Amino acid sequence: MNRFNAEGTIDKEESLDNLKIGEKGRVVHLSSKCRGSERQRLIALGVLPGTVIHVEMTSPFGDPVAYRIRDAVIGLRNEQAQLIRVTPL
Amino acid sequence: MPDSTTVPKKTEELGKGSEYTIALLGNPNTGKSTVFNALTGLRQHTGNWPGKTVTRAEGEFRFQENRFKLIDLPGSYSMVAASPDEEIARDFILYDRPDVTVVVVDVTRLERNLNLVLQVREITDRLVICLNLADEARRNRLEINIDELSRQLGVPVVLTAARYREGLDRLIRCIAEMASGLISPQPLKRRHETSLHPGIKDMVSRAGEPGADIDESVHEKLMGRFYAQAARIARDVVTPPGEKKLFDLTRAIDRIVTHRFWGFPVMLLLFSLVFWITIAGANIPSRWLSALLLDLVYPFLKQIAVSIEFPWWLSGLLIDGIFLATAWVVSVMLPPMAIFFPLFTLLEDFGYLPRVAFNLDRVFKKTGAHGKQSLTMMMGFGCNAAGVIAARIIDSPRERLIAIITNNFALCNGRWPTQILIATLFIGPLVPAHLAGLISAGAVLVIALLGVGLTLAVSWGLSRTILKGESSSFSLELPPYRPPRFIKTLYTSFIDRTMFVLWRAVVFAIPAGAAIWLTSNININSKSVAEILVGFLDPLGILLGLNGVILLAFLVAVPANEIVVPTILMLIVLVTGAPGAGEGAGVIFELDSLSRTMDIFKANDWSLLTAVNLMLFSLIHNPCSTTLYTIKKETGSIKWALVAAFLPLVMGFSVTFLVAQVWRFFS
Numbered sequence: 001m002n003r004f005n006a007e008g009t010i011d012k013e014e015s016l017d018n019l020k021i022g023e024k025g026r027v028v029h030l031s032s033k034c035r036g037s038e039r040q041r042l043i044a045l046g047v048l049p050g051t052v053i054h055v056e057m058t059s060p061f062g063d064p065v066a067y068r069i070r071d072a073v074i075g076l077r078n079e080q081a082q083l084i085r086v087t088p089l
Numbered sequence: 090m091p092d093s094t095t096v097p098k099k100t101e102e103l104g105k106g107s108e109y110t111i112a113l114l115g116n117p118n119t120g121k122s123t124v125f126n127a128l129t130g131l132r133q134h135t136g137n138w139p140g141k142t143v144t145r146a147e148g149e150f151r152f153q154e155n156r157f158k159l160i161d162l163p164g165s166y167s168m169v170a171a172s173p174d175e176e177i178a179r180d181f182i183l184y185d186r187p188d189v190t191v192v193v194v195d196v197t198r199l200e201r202n203l204n205l206v207l208q209v210r211e212i213t214d215r216l217v218i219c220l221n222l223a224d225e226a227r228r229n230r231l232e233i234n235i236d237e238l239s240r241q242l243g244v245p246v247v248l249t250a251a252r253y254r255e256g257l258d259r260l261i262r263c264i265a266e267m268a269s270g271l272i273s274p275q276p277l278k279r280r281h282e283t284s285l286h287p288g289i290k291d292m293v294s295r296a297g298e299p300g301a302d303i304d305e306s307v308h309e310k311l312m313g314r315f316y317a318q319a320a321r322i323a324r325d326v327v328t329p330p331g332e333k334k335l336f337d338l339t340r341a342i343d344r345i346v347t348h349r350f351w352g353f354p355v356m357l358l359l360f361s362l363v364f365w366i367t368i369a370g371a372n373i374p375s376r377w378l379s380a381l382l383l384d385l386v387y388p389f390l391k392q393i394a395v396s397i398e399f400p401w402w403l404s405g406l407l408i409d410g411i412f413l414a415t416a417w418v419v420s421v422m423l424p425p426m427a428i429f430f431p432l433f434t435l436l437e438d439f440g441y442l443p444r445v446a447f448n449l450d451r452v453f454k455k456t457g458a459h460g461k462q463s464l465t466m467m468m469g470f471g472c473n474a475a476g477v478i479a480a481r482i483i484d485s486p487r488e489r490l491i492a493i494i495t496n497n498f499a500l501c502n503g504r505w506p507t508q509i510l511i512a513t514l515f516i517g518p519l520v521p522a523h524l525a526g527l528i529s530a531g532a533v534l535v536i537a538l539l540g541v542g543l544t545l546a547v548s549w550g551l552s553r554t555i556l557k558g559e560s561s562s563f564s565l566e567l568p569p570y571r572p573p574r575f576i577k578t579l580y581t582s583f584i585d586r587t588m589f590v591l592w593r594a595v596v597f598a599i600p601a602g603a604a605i606w607l608t609s610n611i612n613i614n615s616k617s618v619a620e621i622l623v624g625f626l627d628p629l630g631i632l633l634g635l636n637g638v639i640l641l642a643f644l645v646a647v648p649a650n651e652i653v654v655p656t657i658l659m660l661i662v663l664v665t666g667a668p669g670a671g672e673g674a675g676v677i678f679e680l681d682s683l684s685r686t687m688d689i690f691k692a693n694d695w696s697l698l699t700a701v702n703l704m705l706f707s708l709i710h711n712p713c714s715t716t717l718y719t720i721k722k723e724t725g726s727i728k729w730a731l732v733a734a735f736l737p738l739v740m741g742f743s744v745t746f747l748v749a750q751v752w753r754f755f756s
Contacts, residue, residue: 037562040167040169040308041171041562043167044169045564046201048313051316056340057343058347059347059448059451060349060448062451063451066447066567070198071197071201072201073566074566
């Protein structure tokens with residue numbers, strides 16, 4: 001899904017698990033499929049609209065992936081990262 | 090008592106004889122427990138929060154003749170609780186109303202930590218901020234304007250490096266002054282930005298009620314504001330280092346340990362190293378201990394018994410039975426645990442363990458379990474009881490139970506001697522002499538890896554049958570690597586883990602020793618009870634490719650796996666009348682030479698099948714009583730303890746039975 005930004009041009013939006021190591025994205029929103037304590041935990045960790053997330057490294061299997069979120073490195077499973085919608089930077 | 094309408098003059102002296110309750114709060118990985126230990130020293134004890142299996146640490150320190158009770162709250166990211174840990178922290182601050190709340194903050198990650206500070210500030214303003222990990226800030230050349238931070242937050246801020254005991258005096262003084270009212274908190278600057286709602290206090294306390302529905306968009310907006318303000322404050326007070334860091338050690342190490350190719354080999358290598366150091370290192374101390382206890386103390390006790398004229402059966406029961414069994418458990422169990430646990434704790438301190446859980450999560454997730462189970466499993470290789478307790482790091486009850494029930498398949502220290510001895514005696518001789526040592530070790534490794542495989546398989550089975558359910562939400566923080574505190578680690582892990590497990594094992598070894606001696610010395614129709622039981626169990630034993638002696642030994646060794654081998658040896662001597670080195674019946678002993686041990690096995694008609702099945706059964710049988718007792722306590726349920734007891738036992742019988750049939754069919 002694409003969004004119009006302030007300049008009227010389109011920001012691509014995708015889910016966090018599509019980003020590769022070394023890339024970063026700005027959080028647009030958390031999918032509505034993410035609810036309850038899962039959502040609260042992600043918010044408590046700082047996954048909020050506007051936060052910039054860097055992809056730090058992946059485990060040997062490719063899942064989970066470690067993300068740098070507001071100076072902490074946090075491992076998240078791909079199924080969780082799928083619920084986080086970001087604009088690649 | 091000062092009049093409440095006047096501001097007390099700041100004096101050097103507090104009142105005396107008061108008692109205050111202080112809460113210690115903070116994000117995980119901020120060094121909070123270091124602060125706790127530094128403040129309370131030995132004046133602390135750990136237990137459980139009522140009704141939960143979350144560790145509660147409480148301690149005390151004194152200052153100018155006042156007592157300060159310090160409660161270490163579980164690490165929390167937010168006051169809006171998303172986990173049992175956070176519920177406990179929130180409930181304590183909200184309802185127990187501590188006199189002062191000390192928030193431990195990682196000074197190198199101010200923005201993230203300030204989020205929690207600002208939330209707590211909404212609930213109580215009697216705060217003291219402890220900016221910990223000053224040593225890391227120095228290492229990263231970070232500068233913090235502490236006065237400005239204190240001014241903006243309206244509460245005292247103290248910079249500490251608890252690991253090196255820096256800043257603690259000032260911290261204690263601030264806590265004391267805040268508690269006694271000598272200093273008062275000032276209003277938060279720009280408070281209106283976060284007072285969007287009647288208050289987070291309201292939201293936080295409502296979140297605790299069953300069926301409460303937090304308005305998620307409001308929650309998100311509120312958190313957004315907290316984070317925004319935290320970011321603003323952090324920008325105001327932090328001066329980043331002049332030049333970008335040239336080398337990030339944490340990143341460099343992580344590139345290797347999570348590498349697609351090198352990640353797992355490095356992990357295997359590290360853990361093999363830990364096991365090897367444990368086995369090699371424990372050998373000599375074990376001998377010293379058994380020499381001390383068996384060659385010196387034992388005869389000494391017997392002499393005393395003679396001189397105070399104990400009846401033979403009393404000295405037999407107490408000394409030959411109970412003392413020997415306990416001595417055996419101690420000399421076999423203590424040295425490896427005294428090495429394994431500190432090594433493990435060092436890895437933990439260093440920060441490597443979360444990486445292990447990170448690497449292995451996918452495997453465990455596929456079986457329906459949690460990545461952190463890899464850690465409880467590793468712990469189980471030291472001692473299953475410790476592994477069961479370690480399962481507390483898993484939030485979800487369902488996944489915690491899986492970790493607890495399958496922990497038994499991790500080959501614990503107590504079973505290594507059995508495995509090593511049997512492999513050396515029976516497997517080694519199958520190959521040329523120069524390879525014997527390597528192949529024997531290889532055989533034990535195969536058994537250990539089989540245990541890992543079973544852990545995964547049984548986890549899978551449990552999550553498809555009696556422990557069905559959803560995978561819990563997962564998040565694993567990977568803190569930067571920190572140089573481990575060697576001496577501190579050795580000391581605390583010794584007290585916490587090694588001694589604790591040892592104590593429980595001794596308690597259970599006592600009845601075992603008594604049982605061994607009694608069954609060997611109580612005679613019915615001129616045969617000892619032990620002989621009768623062996624005869625009775627023989628048919629079943631043979632069916633399983635084992636024999637009656639082995640089964641009885643395992644029965645008696647339910648308390649502690651360490652005594653399986655000596656009990657077997659003792660029983661064989663008793664039953665077959667083979668030449669043994671022990672005196673009297675029901676006396677546990679050890680033989681110095683391997684060939685003499687082998688002679689005894691031969692006298693009992695042991696074959697290669699017996700040996701292999703013994704190794705298998707030692708891996709797959711019920712947990713020792715220490716572990717079972719711990720399971721009952723951790724789960725609060727007899728039902729699960731029974732499952733944990735009988736599941737491996739039934740599996741063990743099945744496996745040995747099958748192996749025996751297949752083996753006999755082909756020979």
